[in-house]
Structure formats: C-alpha cells, structure tokens
Amino acid sequence: MSSWRPLVTCVLVLYASGCSRPKSEPSKAVLRPVVLPDLSRMEPSVQAQMREAYASLTKKRDDASTPDEALATAFGEMGNLLLAAEYLDAAEPCYLNAQALSPDEMQWPYYLGHLYRTRGESQKAATAFERAHNLAPLDVATLVWLGNVDLEQGLADAAEGLFATAVSLQPQSVAALVGKGRASLANREFSRAAESFERALVIDPRVSIVHYPLALAYRGLGEMDRANAHLQKRGDVEVGPADPLMQALAGLLHSAVAYEKRGIRALDGGDWATAAASFRKAIELAPDNASLHHRLGTALSQTGDTRGAMDEFREAIRRAPGYAPSHFSLGVLLASSEHDSEAIEQFTAAVRYEPGYADARLQLAGALIRMKRYGEAHAQLVEGGKHNPERPEFARALEQFQRR
Numbered sequence: 374m375s376s377w378r379p380l381v382t383c384v385l386v387l388y389a390s391g392c393s394r395p396k397s398e399p400s401k402a403v404l405r406p407v408v409l410p411d412l413s414r415m416e417p418s419v420q421a422q423m424r425e426a427y428a429s430l431t432k433k434r435d436d437a438s439t440p441d442e443a444l445a446t447a448f449g450e451m452g453n454l455l456l457a458a459e460y461l462d463a464a465e466p467c468y469l470n471a472q473a474l475s476p477d478e479m480q481w482p483y484y485l486g487h488l489y490r491t492r493g494e495s496q497k498a499a500t501a502f503e504r505a506h507n508l509a510p511l512d513v514a515t516l517v518w519l520g521n522v523d524l525e526q527g528l529a530d531a532a533e534g535l536f537a538t539a540v541s542l543q544p545q546s547v548a549a550l551v552g553k554g555r556a557s558l559a560n561r562e563f564s565r566a567a568e569s570f571e572r573a574l575v576i577d578p579r580v581s582i583v584h585y586p587l588a589l590a591y592r593g594l595g596e597m598d599r600a601n602a603h604l605q606k607r608g609d610v611e612v613g614p615a616d617p618l619m620q621a622l623a624g625l626l627h628s629a630v631a632y633e634k635r636g637i638r639a640l641d642g643g644d645w646a647t648a649a650a651s652f653r654k655a656i657e658l659a660p661d662n663a664s665l666h667h668r669l670g671t672a673l674s675q676t677g678d679t680r681g682a683m684d685e686f687r688e689a690i691r692r693a694p695g696y697a698p699s700h701f702s703l704g705v706l707l708a709s710s711e712h713d714s715e716a717i718e719q720f721t722a723a724v725r726y727e728p729g730y731a732d733a734r735l736q737l738a739g740a741l742i743r744m745k746r747y748g749e750a751h752a753q754l755v756e757g758g759k760h761n762p763e764r765p766e767f768a769r770a771l772e773q774f775q776r777r
Contacts (some may be wrong), residue, residue: 449471499519637650663696670682701720704716
C-alpha cells in the first residue's frame with residue numbers, strides 16, 4: 374500500500390477527533406451546518422420521514438446536554454437517510470459531524486467512502502475507506518471497496534494486497550476474487566488473474582462481467598481460443614461484497630421505490646417470501662403501480678401460490694391494460710393449468726401491445742399448437758422471427774413445421 378496514505382489518514386483522524394482538546398470538550402461549536410434539501414419531488418411518506426429525523430437531530434444539537442455519541446448517531450442517521458435518497462451533498466456534512474463527534478465508530482467514514490465513491494472522488498473515498506479499515510481491519514466489505522478505489526487510482530500493488538487479505542478472510546467472496554484478478558491483470562500477472570477470475574465464476578457463474586477481464590488475461594497468456602470464448606460471454610452482471618451496512622441503508626426509506634428495490638434484490642436471491650412482503654409494502658404506498666402488482670404476482674408464483682399470483686397479474690392488467698408482461702405472466706400460469714384457450718387470449722394481448730415480445734410469441738404459438746390451430750401457430754412463428762431474427766427458436770420451430 375502506498376506510504377503516504379496512513380500518514381494522511383492519521384492526521385485526519387487526529388484532526389477529526391480534536392486531539393488538542395480533552396474528549397469532554399465536544400467540538401459542537403464548529404460542527405458543519407446541515408440543511409434539508411428540496412424534498413418536493415419525494416414521496417410524501419419519505420418527506421415525513423426526513424422532516425421527523427431532521428427535527429430530532431435539531432433538538433439534540435440544540436440541547437447542550439446531549440452526549441457526543443448520541444449526537445453523532447443523530448447526525449449519522451440523518452446522513453443515512455439522505456444518502457439512501459441520493460442527496461449526497463446534504464449527507465456529507467452529516468457524516469463529517471458524526472465522524473468528528475465519534476472518531477472510533479467505523480460506519481461513518483465507511484458511508485463517507487461510499488458517498489465520495491458515488492461522486493467519483495476516488496482519493497477522498499480512499500481516505501475515508503482507509504479510516505474505516507483502520508477501525509475495523511477485518512471487515513471484508515471495507516477491504517474490497519478500498520481495493521476498488523485503489524485500482525481506480527492506479528495503485529494495483531496496494532489493491533492486490535487488500536483483495537488478498539479479503540480472500541483469506543472470506544475465500545468464497547466473489548467480489549474479493551474479482552478484485553484480486555483485476556489487480557493481477559493490471560500488474561500483467563495474467564496467470565494469477567485468470568485463476569482468480571475462474572474461481573469467481575465457479576462460485577457464481579452469473580457474474581458475467583468477469584468474462585471480459587478473463588478474456589484479457591487469456592489473451593495475455595497467448596490462449597486466443599479461450600480469450601475469444603470468454604469475449605462472446607461478456608455481460609454486465611457484477612457483484613459487490615456482502616455488505617451489511619449498505620444493505621441496512623437500502624432498507625431505510627419508507628417509499629414504494631425503496632420497497633420495490635428490496636423486493637427485486639430478494640427475487641434475485643431466491644427469497645420469494647421476503648420479495649412478496651416487500652412488494653406488498655410498496656403497493657400500500659403506490660397501489661396504482663401495475664409493475665408492482667406484476668412483481669408481487671411473480672414472487673407469489675414462485676412460492677406456489679398460483680391463485681394469488683393470478684389475482685395480482687389480473688390486478689396489474691386492470692390498472693394498466695397495455696402492460697404486456699402481466700398478460701404474458703398470466704398466460705403462462707393459465708397454460709400451465711391447461712387453460713390454453715384463456716392463455717391464448719393473454720398471449721395475444723401481450724404481442725398486440727408489444728409486437729416484439731419474443732417469449733410471448735413462442736408461448737402463443739405453443740398454445741395454438743396444443744389447440745391444433747396450426748395455421749395460426751405458423752403465422753405467429755413467422756411474425757416472431759421477423760421481429761426477433763437473433764432468436765433461433767423461431768427458425769427451429771418453423772423447420773419442424775416443414776417436416777410435418
């Protein structure tokens with residue numbers, strides 16, 4: 374790791390903690406002002422949440438008897454709400470105040486690191502993550518994020534050491550393995566890079582973003598066939614470290630969007646019950662949102678609650694008749710229940726509203742075939758092939774028709 378940063382971090386720690394004063398003399402007189410941003414575009418429930426937190430913070434700050442730790446927590450919690458709502462500039466003084474009042478608490482510099490990273494300020498992010506790392510040296514998420522910002526600054530050697538430590542602490546951490554591979558690649562250590570990337574893919578094959586740097590590693594090794602194979606698989610699905618602090622942040626806001634995001638994360642992780650609960654909370658705040666009803670239906674279908682899923686898909690269609698995914702999903706459940714005639718109506722609606730909907734065309738053709746309506750099925754496959762020339766399923770199905 375670079376030699377200058379520990380010194381800079383030390384200086385900042387000493388400055389923020391007020392080393393020249395006894396700890397019993399808080400620096401409240403020089404705390405940065407915190408001002409609520411314009412909340413008018415936020416959901417009413419979030420506006421109320423923000424104002425309540427701000428009123429609580431103001432009361433504690435104005436009370437001279439408030440202990441430093443309690444005031445630090447109030448500033449930090451206000452910062453968390455603002456950061457969760459992506460008000461980065463308003464959140465920054467909250468975290469700086471929390472850090473000054475409670476210099477031994479790692480979460481405030483940790484959140485500051487994410488704030489600076491989001492703003493693209495890599496050096497500030499590195500300083501903040503370094504401080505968090507000094508306070509919690511075995512925290513894998515901090516090691517990974519600090520390694521990432523080191524890489525952004527061209528400090529590959531420092532980054533590789535951090536990622537190696539993270540891997541030693543958590544061998545199954547895909548984010549740490551990917552970071553280690555990227556650092557090795559930056560140092561032109563192609564064999565070590567390929568090994569790290571391959572291990573990451575074995576643990577989680579869905580991390581498609583790994584294929585591109587892995588291709589570069591194999592290209593560096595002169596293995597062009599392997600390089601080209603991975604280039605063809607390149608994608609944009611990446612993964613961060615297991616990050617309890619950021620997960621807690623994501624669950625703070627009482628908004629339909631926040632609950633929807635939680636539900637989507639739960640769906641992606643296969644936690645159908647949590648997904649359904651999150652989407653229900655989102656619907657309470659935004660009952661007219663058809664996509665929320667559709668997502669809830671999807672979660673319910675995964676739990677085996679077919680009737681409940683159908684009800685949600687129908688509710689989504691009632692609120693937004695032109696929302697093709699709801700017609701498609703309802704059609705799939707109807708088809709799986711051997712109600713092909715009703716399924717055909719839903720698939721037909723889906724392709725009417727979204728003519729390029731490849732899966733709906735395929736499902737529609739399949740249902741028509743089961744109903745022995747071969748001419749209509751053939752027409753759907755032809756039309757689907759026109760809209761989706763990159764999907765080979767249409768050509769294969771048409772070939773089967775020709776063999777009849």
